[in-house]
Amino acid sequence: MTxxxxxxxxxxxxxxxxHRARDLAAEREILSRVSAVYERYGFEAFDTGALEYADALxxxxxxxxxxxxxxxxxxxxxxxxxxxxxxxxxPLARFVAQSWETLPKPFRRYAFGTVWRNEKPGxxxxxEFTQCDADTVGSARPEADAEIIAMAAEGLGAAGLAxxxxxxxxxxxxxxxxxxxxxxxxTEGQKLAVLRAVDKLDRLGxxxxxxxxxxxxxxxxxxxxxxxxxxxxxADAVLAFTAAGRADRTETLDLLANVIGGSAEGxxxxxxxxxxxxxxxxxGVGADQAIFDPSVVRGLEYYTGAxxxxxxxxxxxxxxxxxxxxxxxxGGGRYDDLVARFTGEPVPATGxxxxxxxxxxxxxxxxxxxxxxTRGPVxxxxxxxxxxxxxxxxxxxxxxxxxxxxxxxxxSGMKAQMKYADRRLSPAAIILGxxxxxxxxxxxxxxxxxxxxxxxxxxxxxxxxxxxxQQTLPRAELIPALRRILEA
Amino acid sequence: MTxxxxxxxxxxxxxxxxHRARDLAAEREILSRVSAVYERYGFEAFDTGALEYADALxxxxxxxxxxxxxxxxxxxxxxxxxxxxxxxxxPLARFVAQSWETLPKPFRRYAFGTVWRNEKPGxxxxxEFTQCDADTVGSARPEADAEIIAMAAEGLGAAGLAxxxxxxxxxxxxxxxxxxxxxxxxTEGQKLAVLRAVDKLDRLGxxxxxxxxxxxxxxxxxxxxxxxxxxxxxADAVLAFTAAGRADRTETLDLLANVIGGSAEGxxxxxxxxxxxxxxxxxGVGADQAIFDPSVVRGLEYYTGAxxxxxxxxxxxxxxxxxxxxxxxxGGGRYDDLVARFTGEPVPATGxxxxxxxxxxxxxxxxxxxxxxTRGPVxxxxxxxxxxxxxxxxxxxxxxxxxxxxxxxxxSGMKAQMKYADRRLSPAAIILGxxxxxxxxxxxxxxxxxxxxxxxxxxxxxxxxxxxxQQTLPRAELIPALRRILEA
Numbered sequence: 001m002t003x004x005x006x007x008x009x010x011x012x013x014x015x016x017x018x019h020r021a022r023d024l025a026a027e028r029e030i031l032s033r034v035s036a037v038y039e040r041y042g043f044e045a046f047d048t049g050a051l052e053y054a055d056a057l058x059x060x061x062x063x064x065x066x067x068x069x070x071x072x073x074x075x076x077x078x079x080x081x082x083x084x085x086x087x088x089x090x091p092l093a094r095f096v097a098q099s100w101e102t103l104p105k106p107f108r109r110y111a112f113g114t115v116w117r118n119e120k121p122g123x124x125x126x127x128e129f130t131q132c133d134a135d136t137v138g139s140a141r142p143e144a145d146a147e148i149i150a151m152a153a154e155g156l157g158a159a160g161l162a163x164x165x166x167x168x169x170x171x172x173x174x175x176x177x178x179x180x181x182x183x184x185x186x187t188e189g190q191k192l193a194v195l196r197a198v199d200k201l202d203r204l205g206x207x208x209x210x211x212x213x214x215x216x217x218x219x220x221x222x223x224x225x226x227x228x229x230x231x232x233x234x235a236d237a238v239l240a241f242t243a244a245g246r247a248d249r250t251e252t253l254d255l256l257a258n259v260i261g262g263s264a265e266g267x268x269x270x271x272x273x274x275x276x277x278x279x280x281x282x283x284g285v286g287a288d289q290a291i292f293d294p295s296v297v298r299g300l301e302y303y304t305g306a307x308x309x310x311x312x313x314x315x316x317x318x319x320x321x322x323x324x325x326x327x328x329x330x331g332g333g334r335y336d337d338l339v340a341r342f343t344g345e346p347v348p349a350t351g352x353x354x355x356x357x358x359x360x361x362x363x364x365x366x367x368x369x370x371x372x373x374t375r376g377p378v379x380x381x382x383x384x385x386x387x388x389x390x391x392x393x394x395x396x397x398x399x400x401x402x403x404x405x406x407x408x409x410x411x412s413g414m415k416a417q418m419k420y421a422d423r424r425l426s427p428a429a430i431i432l433g434x435x436x437x438x439x440x441x442x443x444x445x446x447x448x449x450x451x452x453x454x455x456x457x458x459x460x461x462x463x464x465x466x467x468x469x470q471q472t473l474p475r476a477e478l479i480p481a482l483r484r485i486l487e488a
Numbered sequence: 489m490t491x492x493x494x495x496x497x498x499x500x501x502x503x504x505x506x507h508r509a510r511d512l513a514a515e516r517e518i519l520s521r522v523s524a525v526y527e528r529y530g531f532e533a534f535d536t537g538a539l540e541y542a543d544a545l546x547x548x549x550x551x552x553x554x555x556x557x558x559x560x561x562x563x564x565x566x567x568x569x570x571x572x573x574x575x576x577x578x579p580l581a582r583f584v585a586q587s588w589e590t591l592p593k594p595f596r597r598y599a600f601g602t603v604w605r606n607e608k609p610g611x612x613x614x615x616e617f618t619q620c621d622a623d624t625v626g627s628a629r630p631e632a633d634a635e636i637i638a639m640a641a642e643g644l645g646a647a648g649l650a651x652x653x654x655x656x657x658x659x660x661x662x663x664x665x666x667x668x669x670x671x672x673x674x675t676e677g678q679k680l681a682v683l684r685a686v687d688k689l690d691r692l693g694x695x696x697x698x699x700x701x702x703x704x705x706x707x708x709x710x711x712x713x714x715x716x717x718x719x720x721x722x723a724d725a726v727l728a729f730t731a732a733g734r735a736d737r738t739e740t741l742d743l744l745a746n747v748i749g750g751s752a753e754g755x756x757x758x759x760x761x762x763x764x765x766x767x768x769x770x771x772g773v774g775a776d777q778a779i780f781d782p783s784v785v786r787g788l789e790y791y792t793g794a795x796x797x798x799x800x801x802x803x804x805x806x807x808x809x810x811x812x813x814x815x816x817x818x819g820g821g822r823y824d825d826l827v828a829r830f831t832g833e834p835v836p837a838t839g840x841x842x843x844x845x846x847x848x849x850x851x852x853x854x855x856x857x858x859x860x861x862t863r864g865p866v867x868x869x870x871x872x873x874x875x876x877x878x879x880x881x882x883x884x885x886x887x888x889x890x891x892x893x894x895x896x897x898x899x900s901g902m903k904a905q906m907k908y909a910d911r912r913l914s915p916a917a918i919i920l921g922x923x924x925x926x927x928x929x930x931x932x933x934x935x936x937x938x939x940x941x942x943x944x945x946x947x948x949x950x951x952x953x954x955x956x957x958q959q960t961l962p963r964a965e966l967i968p969a970l971r972r973i974l975e976a
Contacts, residue, residue: 008543010585010830013570016537018583024533040887042865042894042912045512049504049616050538050572050602051560055496072539074562077606082501084538095506097498104911106898114538114602118565128537139897143876147897275876282880342498377530388631388763392770399528406530409627409635410594423592424530 015121016128022371026360027130029370031112034132034155038110041151043134046109048091050116054081056094058341072118084116088133089338089351096137096349097342106138112356129358135351137339142272145170145306145334145350146279152310152330152352153289159359160368165314166329169245169293172273172306173333175256176294178266179241183234192301193228198242199297202327206239213238245293249277252292272306298331307333310354316365326362330354376424377404378482381417381431390437394430401479403486405430421447427485436472443472446485503609504616510859514848515618517858519600521646522620526598529639531622534597536579538604542569544582546829560606572604576621577826577839584625584837585830594626600844617846623839625827630760633658633794633822633838634767640798640818640840641777647847648856653802654817657733657781660761660794661821663744664782666754667729671722680789681716686730687785690815694727701726733781737765740780760794786819795821798842804853814850818842864912865892866970869905871921878925882918889967891974909935915973924960931960934973 012018019027035045054073071083085091088111096107112132121127134151136144149168156166176198180191197212204212211217213235216227230238237259244255253274260266273292280290298307312326332352339347363370378398380391391407398405408417421429431443446469453469473481500506507515523533542561559571573579576599584595600620609615622639624632637656644654664686668679685700692700699705701723704715718726725747732743741762748754761780768778786795800814820840827835851858866886868879879895886893896905909917919931934957941957961969 007830007832008541008546010544010582011541012537012582012586013539013541013564013568016539018537018587019533019535021532021534024535028533040865040890040892042867042892044509044862044864044912045507045516046509047507047512049500049506050604051501051504051616053496053499053501056498058496072562074560076501080501094498094500098500099506104908108894116538128539136897140899141897143880143895144897146880147894278877279880282877283884284881342495344495376532377528379530389766389770392631392634392767393772396771402528404528404530406596406635407631409624409629409632411628420592424532 013127015119015126017126023357023360024371026363026369026371027356030132030159030356030359030363033158033160035110035112037155037158038134038151041108041134041147041154043108043110043151045111046092046095047111047113048085048088048095050084050114051082052085052091052094054083056342057083057085057090070118072116085113086117087115088113088131088353089135089335092133092135092137092351093338093349094342096347097339100339100343100347103138106136106144108134108136110134130356131353132356133351133353135349137349138347139350140336140348142275142306143279144348145272145308146276146283148332148350148352149276149290149308150280150283150285152308152332152354153285156310156329156354156359160363160370161312161314161366163288165366166310166312167288168290168308168310169296170273170276170290170306170308171292171294171296172269173303174265174269174272174305175260176238176241178263178269179237179260180234181265182260182263183230183237185230185234190228190230193226194230194238195297197228198238198295199299201242201295206243210235210239242295245291245295247287247291249280249287249290249292252294253277256292256294269305276306296331298333302335302338303333304336305334306350307331308352310352312362314362314366324365326365329359329362376421376426377406379417379421379424379426379429380405380407381414381429382408383414383431383433387432387434387437391432394432394442398479398482403479403482418445422451428482430478440475441472442475442478443470444478444481444485445470448485448488501615503607503614505614509862511845511848512859513862514851514857514859515844518620518647518844518847518851521648522643523598523600525643525646526622526639529596529622529635529642531596531598531639533599534580534583535599535601536573536576536583538572538602539570540573540579540582542571544830545571545573545578558606560604573601574605575603576601576619576841577623577823580621580623580625580839581826581837582830584835585827588827588831588835591626594624594632596622596624598622618844619841620844621839621841623837625837626835627838628824628836630763630794631767632836633760633796634764634771634773636820636838636840637764637778637796638768638771638773640796640820640842641773644798644817644842644847648851648858649800649802649854651776653854654798654800655776656778656796656798657784658761658764658778658794658796659780659782659784660757661791662753662757662760662793663748664726664729666751666757667725667748668722669753670748670751671718671725673718673722678716678718681714682718682726683785685716686726686783687787689730689783694731698723698727730783733779733783735775735779737768737775737778737780740782741765744780744782757793764794784819786821790823790826791821792824793822794838795819796840798840800850802850802854812853814853817847817850862913864909864914865894866916866918867905867909867912867914868893868895868918868920869902870896871919875920875922875925879920882920882930886967886970891967891970906933910939916970918966928963929960930963930966931958932966932969932973933958936973936976 071086073081073083076082115131116128153168185191197209201209212227213230214227216225218224241259244259246252257270296307296309309331310329312329316324318324330353334350336346336348380395395405395407427448429445436442449469559574561569561571564570603619604616641656673679685697689697700715701718702715704713706712729747732747734740745758784795784797797819798817800817804812806812818841822838824834824836868882883893883895915936917933917935924930937957
């Protein structure tokens with residue numbers, strides 16, 4: 001390679017990250033634990049490809065203000081537009097529309113898959129991430145929603161969240177729709193503006209949202225956001241509705257009946273929530289795990305009935321001692337129109353989705369670091385390249401005993417080799433010099449002990465003189481000795 | 489949704505496939521078994537994102553005739569070109585160039601990841617598939633190649649291939665290079681033409697390849713392929729070289745010394761193979777698992793030293809009774825220049841890669857169907873929607889006992905429910921009618937038994953009258969009875 005060739009800069013595209021062993025171990029552990037729960041609920045694994053035709057993805061993008069934007073799109077040889085999937089639901093709808101006749105019905109599937117969003121990246125905001133979805137397609141029963149909610153709760157628990165660290169909050173789009181119809185709101189645009197205003201309750205509080213429901217709101221910077229244009233009494237009704245959530249599911253239902261009662265759609269929504277409540281109770285899911293909360297909106301336009309959100313309740317502190325609120329780790333709801341986009345025939349469906357690395361971070365904050373078991377191999381130090389076959393026979397013996405091990409294969413001296421073993425978080429280094437090979441012995445350096453001592457000892461020289469944790473043993477005693485170190 | 493809206497067609501892009509539970513279970517099992525082996529060898533999990541800047545991927549595409557083609561490319565907001573990765577090696581080289589200072593050296597990683605090739609799809613030829621790669625970056629030692637080869641062999645065995653079903657074939661680019669230099673070949677173009685000719689040995693045999701090494705070859709259709717332009721004696725030497733492989737590694741090395749002996753590069757290649765042989769022997773990898781085969785070329789331009797290929801030896805028959813030869817399931821080699829593309833500094837590296845679904849198909853053909861354990865849940869039949877809470881309490885009990893179970897959530901009658909349970913390959917259906925709820929009993933229909941009987945019984949009516957495998961039990965005996973069915 002000559003110097004006059006211009007070299008590419010080594011960097012990943014913005015918003016894309018490389019994943020190291022610790023994170024991958026945590027994600028794999030979540031996959032394994034959550035899959036076991038989902039399969040126990042009768043859901044089968046199913047996944048689609050990364051690319052879909054753009055028309056099949058549709059304009060159901062998360063951000064309703066930018067339809068047809070937000071995806072990574074490219075043209076195929078035949079000039080058809082394709083795009084990387086931005087969620088796992090749109091490809092499922094495509095598959096179901098294509099294969100409906102051949103599927104068991106209802107079709108219950110779950111998936112772990114990468115999704116891509118062509119959005120502006122930021123801290124903790126990536127353009128590529130892994131989602132875990134579960135969906136029941138072909139059941140209009142509210143019990144199907146209840147199953148998904150119960151399963152989501154059990155899955156989060158299996159992943160490592162303690163009871164009380166999370167809660168599933170449930171609402172139904174039909175309630176707010178019924179309320180709005182009674183208040184004389186008829187256009188989809190106005191309904192959407194109300195949904196968007198309610199979605200800001202967390203950030204702006206009821207007073208801020210009241211402006212957004214009415215004429216509009218000017219923020220601190222002086223920027224004006226147009227409101228939904230509701231009358232004062234209609235805005236009051238919406239705010240009373242969103243505040244009707246109680247710790248007890250039955251109490252919330254009673255309260256809601258008073259607030260929204262009277263419209264056919266609202267009554268339908270209430271009846272659905274009541275059946276969800278009964279199924280949850282049958283499944284043993286109490287109010288400590290799942291409550292009704294009318295302030296839950298969920299941004300996606302495509303929801304048609306029940307919506308739910310998994311909220312993390314655990315509080316932790318950041319580096320500056322400030323409390324971090326994790327908020328939502330996932331959500332979902334009923335989307336009865338998504339398959340109809342293709343076929344014209346409505347197919348009832350409901351699902352739940354969570355972000356895998358978001359859950360992994362939350363677990364870490366909760367003291368459940370699923371990646372912590374990632375450690376390095378036992379490292380066999382290289383003294384003389386001539387003894388390589390002896391080193392390899394040794395690592396083969398350790399591996400056959402189930403112990404991760406490797407011969408150091410760089411070209412550096414003793415010091416660099418020990419540093420390497422330390423950086424890999426190796427439990428031990430093994431020294432097999434010429435003398436030891438002749439004598440049938442082996443020397444083990446206990447690196448865990450070394451690391452532990454070095455943090456508590458100030459007189460490094462004295463510590464080094466004692467050579468703590470270094471022992472020379474007959475070869476036959478090597479594996480038991482290593483096991484003692486690994487199990488310590 | 490009104491009818492005047494034009495509906496998108498529900499189809500996946502060409503060359504992209506949807507993955508059902510059975511295939512996903514097989515791939516997940518391979519991931520789990522192979523990861524365990526690779527981690528025992530001291531390799532850590534590491535993965536990059538799907539998209540890379542196109543200049544970082546370079547023009548090392550598998551098909552050397554089409555540099556800069558064969559990838560799915562798109563422009564970012566800032567007009568930089570990005571592309572979906574076509575393998576896992578180019579992104580690794582980018583990461584290493586970017587992070588070299590902070591990495592443990594050598595850096596030993598493995599990855600399971602999706603790759604994309606924008607090529608013409610065909611039967612068994614997809615545009616998206618999963619690869620498993622392992623690489624050691626930062627070691628020039630031939631022993632690093634030997635470790636990768638031994639690990640590849642052990643990984644294939646752990647995945648389910650029996651000894652004798654596969655063999656690792658090893659060669660070294662330096663041997664043929666040395667031979668060609670001695671024969672007066674100096675240009676890279678001519679060397680590449682020789683490599684391409686040798687790569688066709690399998691298909692054309694030595695006589696066909698002799699034409700391609702010389703003036704050129706006219707095929708049956710009359711189409712002419714230009715040759716490498718070697719003299720007759722040089723072509724003979726190349727063919728003698730490729731035929732020097734023997735069952736014994738030492739014998740092959742001796743033979744090769746005679747055929748290519750004399751050039752510095754050839755001698756270097758031989759010395760490397762000899763050290764690989766010794767390390768493999770130290771690791772306990774005999775000639776039944778790894779041999780030297782000078783006819784192995786590997787298509788990728790970027791290999792600089794040892795190359796290796798995992799060949800499946802198992803023979804199976806297709807539907808027409810014709811023998812299927814699986815051929816190569818994976819391969820790899822030494823690529824010392826890939827990181828230097830970015831940094832100008834050569835970083836020695838070696839790796840092995842296999843196609844996960846290709847291995848899964850091979851395992852299936854060898855009678856090792858890793859996906860076979862995929863079965864459906866126990867299905868609780870719905871008689872009366874009023875009893876839903878009782879049904880849900882029952883499935884909750886089964887799930888808590890570790891038995892996959894679900895309440896049927898469609899809206900159809902008894903017959904459709906039994907058909908559903910059958911299609912899901914459910915082991916049993918449970919009938920919990922009003923009478924049974926009152927009596928504290930439950931009825932189990934053993935669907936496995938039903939399926940077994942139905943295939944052996946001609947008089948279907950008589951079989952149905954006997955209602956085989958249906959029993960009514962006290963509720964407390966349900967779980968033990970289901971376990972007996974599941975374990976049968």
